[in-house]
Amino acid sequence: MLENYAPLLILLxxxxxxxxxxxxxxxxxxxxxxxxxxxxxxECGMEPVGGARIRLSIHFYLVAVLFILFDVESVFLVLWxxxxxxxxxxxxxxxxxxxxxxxxxxxxxxxxxxxxKGGLEWDR
Amino acid sequence: xxxxxxxRILSQATLDAxxxxxxxxxxxxxxxxxxxxPALAALRQIVFLGSLAAAAWAATRTLFGPxxxxxxxxxxxxxTTSWWALLFVASALIAWIFGRRYYRDEARFEGEHDILLLxxxxxxxxxxxxxxxxxxFVGLETLSVPLYALSGFRRARRESVEAGLKYFVLGAFAAxxxxxxxxxxxAGTGTIALAGFQExxxxxETPLALTGLALIAASLFFKISVFPFHLWVPDVxxxxxxxxxxxxxxxxxxxxxxxxxxxxxxxxxxxxxxVAAIALITxxxxxxxxxxxxxxxxxxxxxxxxxxxxxxxxxxxxxxxxESGGASQAVLFYMxxxxxxxxxxxxLLTMLETQGGRPVTIDGLRGLARQRPGVAAALALFMxxxxxxxxxxxxxGKYLVFSVAVRADMIAAAVxxxxxxxxxxxxxxxxxxxxxxxxxxxxxxxxxxxxxxSSAMALACAAMVLVLGVLPGWFLANVR
Amino acid sequence: xxxENCILLATLLFAIGVYGLLTRRQAVAMLLCVxxxxxASNLVFVAFARHAGGPGQILAMFALAITVAExxxxxxxxxxxxxxxxxxxxxxxxxxxx
Numbered sequence: 001m002l003e004n005y006a007p008l009l010i011l012l013x014x015x016x017x018x019x020x021x022x023x024x025x026x027x028x029x030x031x032x033x034x035x036x037x038x039x040x041x042x043e044c045g046m047e048p049v050g051g052a053r054i055r056l057s058i059h060f061y062l063v064a065v066l067f068i069l070f071d072v073e074s075v076f077l078v079l080w081x082x083x084x085x086x087x088x089x090x091x092x093x094x095x096x097x098x099x100x101x102x103x104x105x106x107x108x109x110x111x112x113x114x115x116x117k118g119g120l121e122w123d124r
Numbered sequence: 125x126x127x128x129x130x131x132r133i134l135s136q137a138t139l140d141a142x143x144x145x146x147x148x149x150x151x152x153x154x155x156x157x158x159x160x161x162p163a164l165a166a167l168r169q170i171v172f173l174g175s176l177a178a179a180a181w182a183a184t185r186t187l188f189g190p191x192x193x194x195x196x197x198x199x200x201x202x203x204t205t206s207w208w209a210l211l212f213v214a215s216a217l218i219a220w221i222f223g224r225r226y227y228r229d230e231a232r233f234e235g236e237h238d239i240l241l242l243x244x245x246x247x248x249x250x251x252x253x254x255x256x257x258x259x260x261f262v263g264l265e266t267l268s269v270p271l272y273a274l275s276g277f278r279r280a281r282r283e284s285v286e287a288g289l290k291y292f293v294l295g296a297f298a299a300x301x302x303x304x305x306x307x308x309x310x311a312g313t314g315t316i317a318l319a320g321f322q323e324x325x326x327x328x329e330t331p332l333a334l335t336g337l338a339l340i341a342a343s344l345f346f347k348i349s350v351f352p353f354h355l356w357v358p359d360v361x362x363x364x365x366x367x368x369x370x371x372x373x374x375x376x377x378x379x380x381x382x383x384x385x386x387x388x389x390x391x392x393x394x395x396x397x398x399v400a401a402i403a404l405i406t407x408x409x410x411x412x413x414x415x416x417x418x419x420x421x422x423x424x425x426x427x428x429x430x431x432x433x434x435x436x437x438x439x440x441x442x443x444x445x446x447e448s449g450g451a452s453q454a455v456l457f458y459m460x461x462x463x464x465x466x467x468x469x470x471x472l473l474t475m476l477e478t479q480g481g482r483p484v485t486i487d488g489l490r491g492l493a494r495q496r497p498g499v500a501a502a503l504a505l506f507m508x509x510x511x512x513x514x515x516x517x518x519x520x521g522k523y524l525v526f527s528v529a530v531r532a533d534m535i536a537a538a539v540x541x542x543x544x545x546x547x548x549x550x551x552x553x554x555x556x557x558x559x560x561x562x563x564x565x566x567x568x569x570x571x572x573x574x575x576x577x578s579s580a581m582a583l584a585c586a587a588m589v590l591v592l593g594v595l596p597g598w599f600l601a602n603v604r
Numbered sequence: 605x606x607x608e609n610c611i612l613l614a615t616l617l618f619a620i621g622v623y624g625l626l627t628r629r630q631a632v633a634m635l636l637c638v639x640x641x642x643x644a645s646n647l648v649f650v651a652f653a654r655h656a657g658g659p660g661q662i663l664a665m666f667a668l669a670i671t672v673a674e675x676x677x678x679x680x681x682x683x684x685x686x687x688x689x690x691x692x693x694x695x696x697x698x699x700x701x702x
């Protein structure tokens with residue numbers, strides 16, 4: 001079982017060896033010049049603007065969490081979609097569709113509640 | 125459409141079995157819908173009470189009938205689960221009625237409060253009826269997640285939000301332990317249905333399955349708050365809003381026991397001694413902790429820990445008890461008495477806290493008997509029932525539990541348990557002494573204000589405590 | 605990977621989660637540890653479902669969806685505590701505080 005992973009191990013050691021040797025070689029053999037441009041962070045060739053650790057507005061938190069919630073709840077749609085073929089063969093397609101429609105309706109009710117309570121407004 | 129399978133899923137029996145849960149879930153959906161339309165806000169209370177009433181009605185339909193299995197046996201309704209469902213409805217009703225006018229700063233979120241309360245109640249019903257690890261997990265989270273939010277409901281109060289966070293962190297910890305236990309049990313036996321465990325009972329002896337069972341038991345012990353998983357209880361009960369504490373103290377414990385009972389056959393018989401030891405340590409820890417408290421909610425929290433330990437003793441004796449169903453009946457009866465006793469006691473504290481505007485301490489109760497004889501009398505009755513004085517429901521519950529232990533030949537455990545219970549009388553009597561025999565604090569008058577609904581509820585709780593204590597025959601004949 | 609390896613990995617993840625939960629006092633770090641524990645059990649579910657069939661995958665899906673709801677509520681409480689009261693530390697037992 002484990003010997004199947006032997007090529008992976010070889011690849012890994014080759015990659016590791018190459019990278020480390022390059023870094024060490026350039027460190028040992030290379031010439032060094034220091035200037036301001038070299039010390040700066042690389043940002044798509046542009047001059048960097050501000051630090052990377054800027055603070056995001058807390059308003060985004062609510063939208064992000066709501067997104068995650070609805071995003072993950074819709075995982076049940078995937079389950080339904082995967083199983084739908086089997087249900088069709090059993091002649092249960094309509095019944096199961098009704099069930100998933102009810103599920104989506106409940107999700108919709110939750111979305112309507114969030115909307116009504118102002119959870120979707122960006123600048124508030 | 126294949127009529128066979130569809131009929132099996134959508135039959136009358138299924139509707140009967142899941143009736144209480146459906147009533148509560150439908151109530152939640154309608155309440156969310158009402159939130160969309162502020163004009164209909166007046167309907168909220170009607171929908172809430174109607175949903176509880178419908179759930180209770182649906183539960184009575186299966187109260188005396190045979191067991192109905194639904195959804196491929198993952199959910200059942202029988203006499204026991206119906207009694208549990210009625211208990212959960214009562215618990216939610218007690219918490220709700222005493223919670224009226226409790227929230228001042230949060231009054232505009234009352235709709236959300238009711239939605240969360242009803243959702244948690246539906247989760248409890250699901251837990252009690254589940255015969256499958258997944259359905260139970262769904263019920264557990266349907267109960268827990270709203271309670272996290274409810275514990276932190278008084279947003280401006282630091283202790284409330286901290287209680288919410290603490291309850292959440294430990295609750296999520298327990299949920300993760302439960303899930304790992306379920307995963308190991310599934311890996312060890314290949315099934316997640318309780319009936320499947322019974323069929324493959326030889327696989328339950330494997331290390332994998334045993335570890336899984338231990339993890340599940342640990343997470344349930346957390347929910348019923350027994351040693352060593354009880355340390356969160358005083359903090360959370362004290363910090364959470366009082367109506368929520370009322371609900372947590374009575375409902376959550378009951379729901380976890382409701383599943384622990386049918387699951388306990390899977391525990392190896394050798395574990396009985398360990399469970400009995402945990403029960404006794406829990407009783408000792410709860411009662412000794414309560415002795416030194418001054419805050420009433422905290423004191424009752426410790427007392428609740430002790431009561432959970434007492435009920436666990438019945439579970440320990442379950443295997444060796446020659447009378448099948450005896451332990452189940454004892455726990456159900458004990459929990460019923462506890463729900464009305466602790467529900468009433470926490471409820472009255474909620475009322476006094478609302479009127480006084482500050483948490484109730486034992487000193488704050490001094491002289492209550494003269495100022496408000498009715499409230500003091502009811503509170504005294506609840507304390508006597510918690511202490512297990514004869515002629516109250518609490519006494520009979522203790523009697524049933526200890527007789528299970530005696531029947532199971534655990535006489536030493538029963539004797540120690542009774543002795544520890546006597547210690548508990550010390551702090552219950554201290555409260556009665558404060559109310560009846562100590563002069564009131566002139567600087568801290570207890571404002572009197574007529575609260576007809578709360579008073580009626582307290583009266584109903586007191587009546588139930590007395591009925592369960594004096595005329596238990598009907599319940600004992602019908603609760604199995 | 606064999607089933608034993610999967611269960612071993614899951615146990616390790618679970619243990620790391622428990623360790624972190626017991627040693628950290630920052631709410632967000634504790635949340636992360638809980639997630640680690642939850643996903644360890646999901647790993648067992650999925651691994652065993654592949655090994656022997658059964659409802660393991662569905663269990664993992666349900667566990668995923670439900671725990672997201674749980675963590676969303678938890679994050680909201682953490683945020684509330686931070687915004688209103690300026691800290692996110694969790695004291696395990698405050699009995700000593702009084």
